[in-house]
Amino acid sequence: MADLSVFSASYAEARGKFVDAARSAGAAVHEYRHPALKGPDGEALCLDVAVAGPQDAGRVLVAGSGTHGIEGYSGSAAQTAWLAGGGAKRLPKDTAMVFFHAHNPWGFAHKARGTEENVDLNRNFVDHAKPYPANPGYAEVHPIVTPAEWNDASIAGIFRGLDAFRQRVGEKAYSTAFNGGQYSHGDGIYFGGQRVQWANTAFREAVAKHAAHAKHAAIIDFHTGIGPWLEHIYLCFHAEGSAGRERARAWWGERAVNLAGVTHKALADYQGVLIDAFAAALPKAEITAIVVEFGTLKREEVQRANLGGRWLRYHGADNPALARKVHLDFCEAFYPSDPKWRSAALEQSREILDRGIAGIGR
Numbered sequence: 001m002a003d004l005s006v007f008s009a010s011y012a013e014a015r016g017k018f019v020d021a022a023r024s025a026g027a028a029v030h031e032y033r034h035p036a037l038k039g040p041d042g043e044a045l046c047l048d049v050a051v052a053g054p055q056d057a058g059r060v061l062v063a064g065s066g067t068h069g070i071e072g073y074s075g076s077a078a079q080t081a082w083l084a085g086g087g088a089k090r091l092p093k094d095t096a097m098v099f100f101h102a103h104n105p106w107g108f109a110h111k112a113r114g115t116e117e118n119v120d121l122n123r124n125f126v127d128h129a130k131p132y133p134a135n136p137g138y139a140e141v142h143p144i145v146t147p148a149e150w151n152d153a154s155i156a157g158i159f160r161g162l163d164a165f166r167q168r169v170g171e172k173a174y175s176t177a178f179n180g181g182q183y184s185h186g187d188g189i190y191f192g193g194q195r196v197q198w199a200n201t202a203f204r205e206a207v208a209k210h211a212a213h214a215k216h217a218a219i220i221d222f223h224t225g226i227g228p229w230l231e232h233i234y235l236c237f238h239a240e241g242s243a244g245r246e247r248a249r250a251w252w253g254e255r256a257v258n259l260a261g262v263t264h265k266a267l268a269d270y271q272g273v274l275i276d277a278f279a280a281a282l283p284k285a286e287i288t289a290i291v292v293e294f295g296t297l298k299r300e301e302v303q304r305a306n307l308g309g310r311w312l313r314y315h316g317a318d319n320p321a322l323a324r325k326v327h328l329d330f331c332e333a334f335y336p337s338d339p340k341w342r343s344a345a346l347e348q349s350r351e352i353l354d355r356g357i358a359g360i361g362r
Ligand SMILES: [Zn+2]
Pocket: 067, 068, 071, 223, 224, 225
């Protein structure tokens, strides 16, 4: 079994381990600190960046964690383990490994999905000067998924309502309505926000600073919650037949592009995702982008946990005992405590990172 000491119980602990491992590996460390907000224990909230290899490398692989706060714990462990395991010494010529630690540090520290404004950072990278993308289906979904009470009956009601909606509109329209992103209901789920989040600005600043010089730039965005237990899946959004898609296939294999293991019957049309912002920020670079998800629970259990997390934010204070239980379930769904799960995520992430490095360094 892998050394699990790279996993942490809090954001501050994870951040400390990451920064220490980066310094020990000789990586340059940069910090993007939130000007005002603190974590639950008064700790600073930062996007931390570690650059291993030449600062001006022509080939840059960025691997990021914590776009969805809570999901950052396993991505952080993967980053720290790679640094502690001597990865920096094995880099090909003219190649840098750049780790972005905690894309959404508020969510990471509070063990939540969204930002301090209930915004799903992975839906926030839209052009906020233009009218927001419409998602009329979400207006129908919203009252179904936002009960004020959280109990067996209300949860059963959610899934009855969602099933009926899905049967009426079909899988694809259901996915887009439910989790494609929406800009109309601030207290809803998959809310993309009505302004640029601090974490969005910090990410784009960091990309410009650490990757703008690259001719070849790639990003791996580590998530959890989609896919089978003890396995990982890839989500590749490069168009069919594009060079980016072929690179993803060459680097990580057929499964990088064929949705192997993805239990969603249809993927939503996502709006404003982080890897698209990465590409947009680097118009001169050849881009390869991939999302990696470490599977946890069954899809319906993950949905229930996620909706529980939303209930917690808006109604948890009324019932602290229930709120604690709902939060524990939420954490288990996105950051399982089982050592077998953590070991598998760590071993798989090492291979994913090494394949990415080998691919971009070729
Ligand atoms: Zn995620």
